[in-house]
Each structure stands twice: as C-alpha cells, then as structure tokens.
Amino acid sequence: MPDPLSTALSGMIAFQRAMEMTGHNIANVNTEGYSRQRAEFSTREGQGAATGYIGTGTKIVTIRRVYDDIIGQQLQASTTSHARFEAMNELAGRLDTLLADPATGLNAQLTSFFNAVQDIANDPASLPTRQALLGEADGLVLRFAELDRQLSAMDAEVNQRIGAAVGEINQLAEQIAELNEQITVGRARTGQPPNDLLDQRDLLVRDLSGLVSVNTVMQDDGSMNVFIGSGQSLVIGNEARTLATVPNEFDPTRSEVAFVSASGQVPIGNALTGGRLGGLLDFRGQMLDPARQSLGETAQALAASFNEQHGAGMDLYGNLGGDFFSIAPPAVLTSSNNSGSGTASVTIDDVGALAAGEYLLSFDGTNYSLTNADTGHAVAMTGSGTAGDPFLSDVLAIVTGGAPAAGDQLLIRPAADSTATLARAIDDPQAIAMAAPTRTSADLANLGDGQITASEVVDQDDPGLLATAVIEFTGPSTYSINGAGSFAYVSGDPITVNGSQFTITGTPAVGDRFTLEANSGATGDNRNGLKLADVQAIGILDGGTVSINESYGRLVANVGSATRQVQANYAAQGVVLANAENAQLSKSGVNLDEEAANLVRYQQAYQAVAQVVSVANTLFETLLAATRR
C-alpha cells in the first residue's frame, strides 16, 4: 500500500531540486554561453491493488538544457562570417585612410614635383630652381618610401596577427579535446548529460569559429570532432592537433599557416577560410598585396618614363641626360624547396604591359617556362635566357644562370618590392637635362625666305645625334646634307637627320643654308623640360592608357571601393549575427521573470506537498488515538 508520507516526500525532494535548478538558472543569467535548464518531472510508478493503481509521487527524470543544434550551427556560421569581415574591416579602414590622406598620400607630392619641373622650364638657367627640383624629388622619393614602409608595417602586423590567431586556435582545440574527455566520462558515469560542460564546449567551438571556419561532427559517446579547412581534423575525441606558422616557400618574411602532422609541417595555404584568420589572409591577398603592387608599378612607371624623357634631353654641361631616378629591378625569389642553384636576373621590358603581381619561372630539367602566378596561365617567352639573348616575354627580360635542378622554381615580383628602392640618381643640379639635345638655325646670309622649325628628337639613340649637319639648297627644290646627296625639297615636309626631325617652310634660295647641331650652351632652352613636365599626364601603365597620377588615383579608388564592400559586408554580417544570437538567446537564454514565476510555482508545490505530510501525520495520530485504550 502506498505511503502518503513517502509520496509527499518525493514531491518535496523533486521541488527542492527544481528550486535549486531555478537558482542555478538565475545565478547564470549573465553567464556567456549558458543554456537555461529545465527539470523534467515524471510520476513515480504506481502500486497496483485491487482498487487500482495508486500513484507514489513524482520524480525528476533529468535536468535538460534547452538548446537547439540548428540554431547553434547558424550562430557558428554567422560568427565565422562576421569575424572574417571584422578583421578585414579594421585593417581595410586603416589602409584606406593611409592612402587618401593628403598628409600621407602621394598626390600632393607628385603634383609639387612636376610643378617644380615647370618652374625650371620657366627659367632653365636658374640653379636655385634646379636645386629645388632635386629637393622635390627627394620629397617624392621619401613619400613613396614612407607609404611602402607603412604598407610593410601592415604586412608585418598581418603576419603577427596570423601567428596570434594560430596560437588561439591551438589553445581552443586543446580545451575542446579536454572537455570531450570530461563529457564522455561524465556521461558514462551518470548516464545524464553534463549540461554545463556541453555549454562550455559549445562556447569554445563558437570562439573557434570566430577564428576560422569549422565543421563539427557529434559522436555517439558525446564527444565532438572538429574539422577545419578542407577537412583537416583539428580535434578527434580527446586528441587535439596543432597548427603552426611557417615562412612562405619563396618569401621568408611572409607567414603561412601549416598543419603539423607526423610527417612534418604541411602548409595549407588557401584552404583556410572565414573567421579572423580567413579575414587576415583575405585582407593580405585581396587588398594589401595589390596595393603594394600598384604602388610599385607607379614607382616603376615614374622612374622608367621620367628617365627615358630625361635621357632625351641635354644638361647644362652639353651632355645627354643621365638617369634621374634609380629603382631596383624586379625581385627574384628562390624557392626554399629548390634543389639546384638556378638564379635569374630580370629587367622590366615594358612597364605598361605588366599584367600580374608575380610571375613564376619553372625549370623542368631542360626548359624554363613562365607562368602568371596570379592566374596560373602560361606566359610565352622567346630567346634562350643568356645575357646576349635573354628570355623575352611581353613584359620581362630574363637572364638565367646557375645550375637549376628539375622542378626548381623562381618567383619574380616585378613591382611590389621596388617602391622602397626608388631613389634620386642625380646630385648635380646642372645635370638636369632641360634642353633639347639639338638645335636648328637658318644662316643669316640666306637670301630666300625659308624658315626652319625647332628640332625634335625622334631617335635619341642615333649615334650621330650630336653631330652637325648642314642643309644646303642646291636648287629651288633640292638640297644636300653636308654637301652630299640631293634630296627633294617640299615645303613643310618633315626632314629627319641624325635622329632629329624638323621642317623647312617657304622658298629658300639656291645656296641658302640651314644648320642642325648639338645644342650646347643653350642655358635657356626648356624644350625637354616641357616634355618632362608632361610625363605625369601621359599614359604609361596598362598598355599606355593610365598615367602616373591616374595610377595612384586608381589605387585609392580600388582600395576605397574594396573597403566599402568590406564595410557593407561587415554591417550585414553584424545584423545576421545579431539575429542568430537573438534566436539562440530566445531559445536558451534565462528570463528572470520566468524564473521568478517558476520559483513561485515550485515553492507553492513544495508547500502543498508539505501540507500532505502534515495531513498524513494527522491521519496517523488519529489512528494512534483511536487505538490508544
């Protein structure tokens, strides 16, 4: 026969447990990752009698945590995306401001450099003005170097952050593995889910997904396996694997993430996506590298085009202009995996044809081949790679050397590393070539009214460029050059002699003479200066369509719009994450009002069953009194 006392007692115990659980819920209202817990009540087995089954009270079957796996996974996924854009957003914003700020950007300095060129063109003989151009050139070089230094610093920071993220991943993996063990043991011992440990593990996995995109698989024993990248296992049961940062095969200053396995460290490169680590890698690959490359191209274009025009002019000493700027040739990086000792020296053939940030030169045992490292497409080359007959692609001229082994690779970075090497190559203000190298004149004794235009250099490499040539009219429509030959004269037709071009107009008389000669002593000539000032506006890059100024403007716009996209994505992912968090909290979070109501409920129930004890006691006493005689 059921005992009302023990029936009541079961209720008292159950409700006391439930109140303890409510207290636990209330106490954890602010605990991150905590899922509210519910007591599952169930009736105790009734005792059968002739009159029917009579219940024996209540019991708590289990304490269940209110948690939804689907919502949990959504939260994980949105944490991954959000963290990725968060990492990108912060760095992109800094890059964006760095490039555009008038105090740090390149534009103001470029403009004042070219304005200084015009200032000399106004008074080419003035040494102070020439000195000022050298100063402006230093300012420009310094600005390039400073920008490059800032970008390098960001690169170094990205390396550091990658290292830190890898460290955190390793720590989290270890903690998850440890919790896996505790959970498995706990479950096995009691047969009940260790709710608070599960919450902790879910929180750790969430933290991990903030660092890198993860996949989780639940096991029957309650442990959770965690995979990253393209299916590499990070946690299996109570075993955690580790990641490490290793230097890049070609560029030791660049950190890459590698998986530590029994056979060594295997770089996993681009397999890691999402999370802070993915965001860092994306920022480096999609924003920082292109920015450095673009800046390097601008520097290469400036040096190449300004030097070329400068070489077509004549300085105050009467010499053809030397290089105004110096800049390092493309960097050639040797793979640490190479077994041979192959080397290459590379020059840029046509800076306007640069199509990739990096090129890969591979040796297959007999032949070299070149590929665009960004796209992987093959790049055609002619030549044999010797100094006399270098490999020529549309962009690069490559001279190979050393003893390469089959499978060896060299990475060619045409522009990105050259920004910092830009320097002024001229120290002497008088060596600035503002004058054209040749001049023309009409003999003052000429009888005809023939006029000669100023000469224009069309081939600055002509060996006879600075030689004197006398055009003498041997007839009304014929002339000789230096007394030799007879050429037909047509008024206004261009005449090219010794690499210089000019025209004669009008009707020269027989015997009239015109002279083309080296332009020595022309301290006031600014013809080359005007062309130097134009260098900033002529198309050089991208097949001769983008000028130096535009190239920097394009960099600013590219970084700006990439940053804008990142910001928009970051904001969108913020909303998605907030929604997922709300869904999660809505499901699992503690509501204090609810707990207060539960407290009242359990208290009332407790008081009621306590009353049953009292009634049972009265019944018992009644029975005792009835039998006391």
Add this chain to the structure above:
Amino acid sequence: MRISTYSAFQRGLDMMQRIQAGLDRTQQQISTGRRLLAPSDDPIAAARSLELRESLARIEQFDRNGEIARNRLNFEETALVSVNDVLQRVRELAIQANNDTQSAEGRRQIAAEMRERIDQLVALANQRDGTGRYLFAGTRDTTAPVSVAGGAWVYNGDQGQRLIQIGEDRQIPDGDSGADVFFSVKDGNGTFSTRAVATNSGDGVLGPGSVLDPAQYDRDTYTIRFTAPGSYDVLDSGGAAVTSGAYTPGASIAFRGIEVTLEGSPAAGDDFVVEPSRNRDLFGIVAELAGVLETPADDAAARAALHNGVNGALADLDQAIGQILDVRTQVGTRLAAIESQADTNASLSLTIQSTVSGIEDLDYAEALSRLSIQATTLEAAQQTFVRTQSLSLFNYL
C-alpha cells in the same frame, strides 16, 4: 517570442552604441566640414576629387608660368620701345643730314650722334630680364647676344625660342631671339635693294623701288646701265639685256615684275644695281648711314652719292623699324593671349573648385538636423533602456 533577460539588456545596449556611432560620425563631419571622411565613403568621388585637386594645382602652376612669361614679355616690350625710339631718332637725323643745305660739319656731328646711338642699340640688344637672363639671346640666355668684332656686329645667341606652358594645351613664346629682331632686317624694300655704283659720275639718285608682280620677279641681280645720258639698258647677272629705254627723270623703269624710279641726270657709263634683299643687322645699317654722312659731299656727283647712300639706308632703316614693330605686335598678341588664358584658367579653376566642394563638402543644414535627430533618438533609447530594465517580477516577491 521569448525574450531572455540577457538579450533584452544586450539589445538595448547595442542600439545605444549604434546611435552613438552615427552621432560620432555626424560630429566628425561637422567639425571637419567634410562629407567624405575616407575614400570608402564614396570611392568614385574620392578618385574624382583627387583628379580635380591635381587639375587645380596644375592650373595654379600655369598661372605662375603665365606670370613669368608676362614679366619677360614686358621687359622685351620696354626694350623694343626704346629701340624704336632710337631708330626714329636716327631716321630724323638722316633726313636732316640728307638736306643739301646741311654743312659738312653738321653732317659729321650727326654722324657722331649716330655712332653713339649704335652703342645704345647694342646695350638694348644686350639687355637682361630681372633675373639676369639676356632677353635677346634665344635660348643661350646666359651669353651676351651682341658683340663687336672687326668693325662688325656679331650675334652670339641661337635662334631658339623658349615656350612657356600657360594652359593645359597652350604654350607661348616668352621672347624672340636677337637673330630675328636685330640681325634679320631685310634691306631695301624687303624684296630687293637698290644702290648706285660708287664710281658714277652723274648725279642720278635711285629710289627704293617696288614690286609689281612677285611671280615675275626672279631674284636675279640686275644692272641699269646708262649707255648715254638719255638712254639705258637693263642687264641681268649674265650680262644679257632684259630691256632698254629712254630715260626721263622721275619716270619709273619697270622690268621682271619690279619698278624703280631714278631722278637727276646720270652720265653715260653710270651703273645702278638692283639686287635681292639680304639680311642685315640693324647696327650695320646705322653704321653704314653714319659712314655715308662722314664722306665729304662737295660736288654734284658726291652729293648724288650721298643722297643715294642716305636713300638706301633710309629704306633699310624703315625695314628695321617695320621689323621692330612686327615683333612688338607679336609681343602684344602674346600678352593678350596670356591675359585671356589667365581669365580662362580663373574660370576653370572656379568651376573645379565648386565641383570639388560639391563632392567633398558637407551640407551643414542637413548635418545639423541629422545631429539633432540622432541626439533625440539616443535620449529616447536611454530612457527606454532604464524603464525596461527596472521591470522585474522579483520586485514583487
């Protein structure tokens, strides 16, 4: 929907932070006056504004260039005015000296003044601009362009002309070479010159002549030879007769598309030469004139030689004056071009500036009203937060 206490709290907090971020941005915009705080706010506008600022800086430079060219051209103009004054004075003196009543002593004095005027002309040709560059040396502007060697004047500059960039597509010369200004004066009437041969014994005086038909004139050297006091032959350089005629004083003699006028009575055997113009230097012209005046003119033939010489030199002098005037006209045109380019640049720069301002600058009215809306919203959010957070069932237990 079930609300957890934590999320109710967190959501209120997030809301306030979001409004605060917006408020902070508005505040930054107002304090800098800029709509765009970073290129990412509007990448296209940012790139455009870089380009426009670059154009503005270029225009500023063009204005500076124009100012320098204007300065030089003003120097040149001043020098040319002085040259013109000197030449006019020489012309007056020549006419004065050409008068038969003028005594030999008077002519010598006039010649002496002319020689001084030559020095003045040389000084003007060797004038420098304010920064010490020679104005008339072409591009060899650190070399004095005119020097004297062996009684003749030599040009040491070149024939180059420096162009100055005064607009995006506009270049203008900031000077003229001395070769063009002082050393290429076409003598005679600009096409041909006339002279009497020194050994003439008659007193025929030849005028400068003129071109009738440029197509017929073949630039040969012709000699008008008097076979008798009343008749002449015109011979070409090969000695072949081109035409011949009877001489009437003051009537024109025309041949091969040109005509010349002869006065006085030439003697038989007198020669007058008509030859194509050559480039002469201005100094030489004045010096020749002085030389003519210094030659005694006692008899009729000598006086005719004097008149012939002065006439020839006067024609040359007029060419020189015309040449200077031409150059001055060009200088004036260039100054006007600089002026008009400066106007163009100014209006261009104004347009660009207003475009830049439209792109970059803040609409203060809009920003201030946004600020007050954001402030109000934040206040409301704060009050709501405090109210909802104070609600709890525990208050009643």
